[in-house]
Amino acid sequence: MAARGIDRDLSLRLDAIRRAHGETVGVEQIAEVVRALLDTMTGDISASDLRLYREVESLAEYIHAAKAEIAALRPGEIKNDFIASATDELDAIVGATESATNEIMDSAERLESLAPLMDPEVAERMTEITTRIFEACTFQDITGQRITKVVRVLKEIETRVEHLVEAFGSDIDAPGADPAAGAKTDEDLLNGPQLPEKAADQAEIDRLLASFD
Amino acid sequence: MAVDKNMNVLIVDDYKTMLRIIRNLLKQLGFNNVDEATDGSMALQMLRVGNYGLIISDWNMEPMTGLQLLREVRADPKLKPVPFIMVTAESKSENVIAAKEAGVSNYIVKPFNAETLKTKMSSVLGDF
Numbered sequence: 120m121a122a123r124g125i126d127r128d129l130s131l132r133l134d135a136i137r138r139a140h141g142e143t144v145g146v147e148q149i150a151e152v153v154r155a156l157l158d159t160m161t162g163d164i165s166a167s168d169l170r171l172y173r174e175v176e177s178l179a180e181y182i183h184a185a186k187a188e189i190a191a192l193r194p195g196e197i198k199n200d201f202i203a204s205a206t207d208e209l210d211a212i213v214g215a216t217e218s219a220t221n222e223i224m225d226s227a228e229r230l231e232s233l234a235p236l237m238d239p240e241v242a243e244r245m246t247e248i249t250t251r252i253f254e255a256c257t258f259q260d261i262t263g264q265r266i267t268k269v270v271r272v273l274k275e276i277e278t279r280v281e282h283l284v285e286a287f288g289s290d291i292d293a294p295g296a297d298p299a300a301g302a303k304t305d306e307d308l309l310n311g312p313q314l315p316e317k318a319a320d321q322a323e324i325d326r327l328l329a330s331f332d
Numbered sequence: 333m334a335v336d337k338n339m340n341v342l343i344v345d346d347y348k349t350m351l352r353i354i355r356n357l358l359k360q361l362g363f364n365n366v367d368e369a370t371d372g373s374m375a376l377q378m379l380r381v382g383n384y385g386l387i388i389s390d391w392n393m394e395p396m397t398g399l400q401l402l403r404e405v406r407a408d409p410k411l412k413p414v415p416f417i418m419v420t421a422e423s424k425s426e427n428v429i430a431a432k433e434a435g436v437s438n439y440i441v442k443p444f445n446a447e448t449l450k451t452k453m454s455s456v457l458g459d460f
Contacts, residue, residue: 220349228356246360250446253356257443260350264392264421 149182186287198280202273209266209273211314220259227252335460337362339385344368344375344401345419346393350442354388354419357446361453362460372396376404379411386457391420391427399434406435415456419444 164172227249234242312318319327341363343354351368358366367382369375373396375389387405391398398418405411415437420427423441431439437456440448454460 217349221352224349224352224356250357250360253353253360254443254445256349256353260345260347260353261421261443263347 189283189287194280194284198277198284202277202280206270206273207314209270211312213263213266214315216259216262220256223252224256335454335457336385337460338365339363340365340367340383341386341388342367342369342375342378342382342384344370344372344387344389344393344398346370346390350390354449357449360446361450372398372401372404375401379405379414380408384414386453387414387416388419389416391418391422391431399430402431402434402436417452417456419449 230245231249234245237245341358343351343358343366345351345354345368348370351370355366355368358364367378367384369378371393372389375387376396378384379387387401389398389401396404398420402416402418405414405416416435417438417440418431418436419440419442421442428439438452440452
């Protein structure tokens with residue numbers, strides 16, 4: 120019977136793919152199996168073969184549509200640009216708050232060192248104030264831990280996107296159009312603060328301005 | 333018995349800023365002999381060679397967490413009696429229960445203030 124022949128053929132092809140690729144089979148290999156299966160369905164075919172043919176055909180279309188939709192999301196760009204950039208920005212926040220907190224504490228400690236020079240009553244009041252400053256500085260630790268959690272979530276998303284790209288093959292990872300190309304709009308210029316290592320300092324800005332003279 | 337404010341206090345946190353904050357708050361409470369460690373394993377080494385009257389430790393650190401440090405301390409006959417206060421942002425009840433089961437003396441949730449630190453220290457050391 121034709122259906123039995125197809126089952127055998129399918130089974131043999133699946134075994135061959137398992138031997139070649141293990142249990143993880145890429146979408147390209149699945150499409151190849153579907154194509155090969157369709158090739159076998161020549162000559163007299165029964166009504167049930169025809170139903171199977173339609174099911175397989177719609178499955179192939181579904182896979183191609185899903186692949187096209189995922190490719191449109193440009194997963195490579197999400198992983199390499201968006202997530203990497205967000206992680207760097209968050210690291211910069213932690214660095215900046217840590218630096219600011221230390222400067223605040225330096226100042227509070229310098230104030231405290233003046234206590235012996237003051238009237239005891241005033242010194243006590245000042246100590247109360249510096250205590251409030253030290254307490255308020257604990258925000259930095261909490262902020263840092265919250266941001267670390269967000270970075271962990273981003274890394275998880277990055278890993279999953281990577282797996283998606285691996286499963287669907289490199290052709291969905293083709294670079295999209297460069298958003299930096301073409302005319303800049305006012306919105307394109309809203310970049311926000313630059314990361315410390317990328318930011319121009321005042322001297323560089325002055326040099327740039329002077330270059331217009 | 334009066335609390336000996338000259339006792340050695342070990343503070344453990346992987347955030348240098350937090351170590352500095354706790355050190356300053358302890359100084360204002362009159363405790364000036366304060367040593368610092370940045371994770372549990374470093375703290376354990378210091379505890380085994382030093383003589384400490386109080387441990388104030390964060391929970392979330394690598395490679396050895398505050399909870400692991402607490403278990404090591406409670407399993408060591410010499411260190412077992414040392415009061416151990418956990419100061420952490422981990423505020424779920426499961427965390428508090430785990431710390432209690434491991435033998436924590438008291439538990440402070442970040443962010444905290446000097447008054448809370450003083451109250452918790454008093455509860456394990458006695459009034460000062």
